[in-house]
Amino acid sequence: MTVTPICGPGAPRLRIEQERFVxxxxxxxxxxxxxxxxxxxxxxxxxGHLCTFxxxxxxxxxxxxxxxxxxxxxxxxxxxxxxxxxxxxxxLGQLALRDKAKFTIEERSALLxxxxxxxxxxxxxxxxxLSLAPDAVRSGDNTMLGSMQSILRxxxxxxxxxxxxxxxxxFVRKTFAAPARAAGFVPRPGEDPGATGMRAFLLSFAGVxxxxxxxxxxxxxxxxxxxxxxxxxxxxVVGAVLALAAHGNQxxxxxxxxxxxxxxxxxxxxxxxxxxxxxxxxxxxxxxARAFVxxxxxxxxxxxxxxxxxxxxxxxxxxxxxxxxxxxxxLLKRSSGFDRPFLFEIPDVFCDAGHxxxxxxxxxxxxxxxxxxxxxxxxxxxSISLCEASRKAAAPSLEAFLKKY
Numbered sequence: 178m179t180v181t182p183i184c185g186p187g188a189p190r191l192r193i194e195q196e197r198f199v200x201x202x203x204x205x206x207x208x209x210x211x212x213x214x215x216x217x218x219x220x221x222x223x224x225g226h227l228c229t230f231x232x233x234x235x236x237x238x239x240x241x242x243x244x245x246x247x248x249x250x251x252x253x254x255x256x257x258x259x260x261x262x263x264x265x266x267x268x269l270g271q272l273a274l275r276d277k278a279k280f281t282i283e284e285r286s287a288l289l290x291x292x293x294x295x296x297x298x299x300x301x302x303x304x305x306x307l308s309l310a311p312d313a314v315r316s317g318d319n320t321m322l323g324s325m326q327s328i329l330r331x332x333x334x335x336x337x338x339x340x341x342x343x344x345x346x347x348f349v350r351k352t353f354a355a356p357a358r359a360a361g362f363v364p365r366p367g368e369d370p371g372a373t374g375m376r377a378f379l380l381s382f383a384g385v386x387x388x389x390x391x392x393x394x395x396x397x398x399x400x401x402x403x404x405x406x407x408x409x410x411x412x413x414v415v416g417a418v419l420a421l422a423a424h425g426n427q428x429x430x431x432x433x434x435x436x437x438x439x440x441x442x443x444x445x446x447x448x449x450x451x452x453x454x455x456x457x458x459x460x461x462x463x464x465x466a467r468a469f470v471x472x473x474x475x476x477x478x479x480x481x482x483x484x485x486x487x488x489x490x491x492x493x494x495x496x497x498x499x500x501x502x503x504x505x506x507x508l509l510k511r512s513s514g515f516d517r518p519f520l521f522e523i524p525d526v527f528c529d530a531g532h533x534x535x536x537x538x539x540x541x542x543x544x545x546x547x548x549x550x551x552x553x554x555x556x557x558x559x560s561i562s563l564c565e566a567s568r569k570a571a572a573p574s575l576e577a578f579l580k581k582y
Contacts, residue, residue: 178253179263180216183237184246191216191227191250194235198261200297202566209234215254218247219279226254251280256287261294264301282316286324289313293327297567303331304574307582310352317356319371326378332575333568334386335491336528342491344579350387351582357383357392362399362414373413380417385424385456396421397430404433419453426459431466438469448479455486455493463493467500470508477511481520488526498523498532502539509543518549525557528564536561 183190193216197208215228218240225242240247252262269288289309295301306328313325337345357379364373384392400422402409410418422430431454438450454466467487470480487497501508501523509517521544524536537558544550 178212178214178231178258178260180214180250180252181265182218182240182247182250189240189243189246190237191218191240192235192237193229193231195231195260196234198294198298200563200567201299201570202563212260213258214252214260215258217251217254217284218243218249220245220248224279228254249279251284253284253287253291255281256283258287261291262287263295264288264291266305269301269305282318282320285313285316286318286320289321289324290327293324293329293331296328296331296571297563299567299570302574303328303571304578306331307348307575307578314352314356319369319375322375322379323371329382331567331571333528333564335489335494335526336568337491341576341579344576344582346386346388348579348582349383350389353379353383354387354389354392357389362395362411362418364411364413377414377417380414381420384417384421388424393421393424397425397427400430404437416449416452419449420456423453423456424458426457426462428462431457431462435465435469439474444479447475448482451479452482452486455483456490458490458492460492460496463487463496467497470500471504471511477508478513478516481508481512488523494526498526502535505539505543509547514548517547518553521547521550521554522557524554525560525564527561528568529561530565533558533561533565 179192179194181192181194183192193214195209195212197205199205209232211230211232213228214231215226217224217226219225220243223243225240225247227238227241229236229238252264253260269292292301292306292309296303296306309328310325313321316322332345334342334345360372360376360379362376362380364376380392380396383389384396396418399410399418403415403418407415419434423434434450434453438447438454441447441450451469454469457463457466466483469475470477470483472480484497484500487493490497505520508520512520521540524532524540527533527536536554540550540554540557544554
């Protein structure tokens with residue numbers, strides 16, 4: 178949805194235009210919907226808003242409560258509309274940076290969510306989008322930080338070159354480590370409920386992706402204490418603590434987690450421990466973790482989380498996928514009828530034509546024999562193609578942004 182002020186002769190108006198949102202390389206046809214649209218706007222000390230119902234491609238609506246043309250427009254008032262707003266460069270700067278006091282947190286959060294999607298359509302460069310991160314972090318607002326993840330998901334770390342991956346690591350550490358340390362590992366009395374989930378994200382993102390040494394060291398210490406006394410770590414950050422500790426690749430810690438994963442009678446705890454085993458990146462420890470997947474005494478629905486974790490890691494992805502290629506038939510045989518089709522979504526961790534071809538050759542013949550698998554595989558293969566187009570389009574601006582950040 179594009180909302181543009183019209184300042185020509187006559188009363189000021191808003192031109193409202195719709196088009197189907199499609200990512201780069203998508204073949205989805207054009208379409209129109211009937212959509213309620215509400216916008217807020219202002220000029221100087223005056224503000225106003227209007228709502229309309231858009232069924233056609235575009236229309237102009239007279240602004241009822243301003244005599245002069247607005248100098249700013251929030252195209253999704255209160256951030257509650259169920260549409261993606263398109264932001265011209267000038268509006269992007271207003272909403273996110275220069276004139277942010279005019280806009281509500283919800284409107285700025287909606288912008289960040291929309292920008293994350295607009296990257297995939299090629300409407301906004303990834304570099305320009307990442308430039309919004311420092312201000313979102315400085316806001317200290319959990320809604321803003323949560324919406325920022327929509328942008329961060331466009332960075333395919335596992336597909337970056339070695340030097341560029343280090344630049345991205347530096348960006349993450351520089352931007353997110355300080356607020357992660359400030360959030361800490363212990364919930365505060367009376368804090369906003371949204372801070373709980375955001376704390377876990379900040380700690381693991383800044384610590385693991387940014388390799389912040391202070392967070393990594395603290396994670397190892399707390400994990401050691403948690404293995405002795407579970408009450409020593411707040412339940413909501415246990416996952417982050419174990420992820421930080423696993424990043425240290427200590428064999429002794431791996432052994433302690435592995436023993437507990439086999440002996441605990443708590444299914445939730447076992448699931449958490451298996452995911453932690455999948456986060457070790459040392460090749461030898463990662464291989465030992467994968468050996469758990471086919472353990473006859475453990476449910477494969479739980480142990481597969483090890484492979485899923487490794488498929489998401491830059492250092493472990495290829496070995497994890499080779500494991501899937503070697504053992505797919507056994508995994509399908511041991512999986513339940515409900516879980517089996519989900520294995521055909523595994524290829525969508527990749528973002529290149531080479532892995533797409535490998536996935537189609539491996540999963541294609543098997544998908545035809547399992548209910549629901551054909552559609553899930555088709556979605557995964559399409560996801561790879563769309564991701565590749567988006568990644569290639571985003572690469573130049575990402576590299577330019579990271580090198581000057």
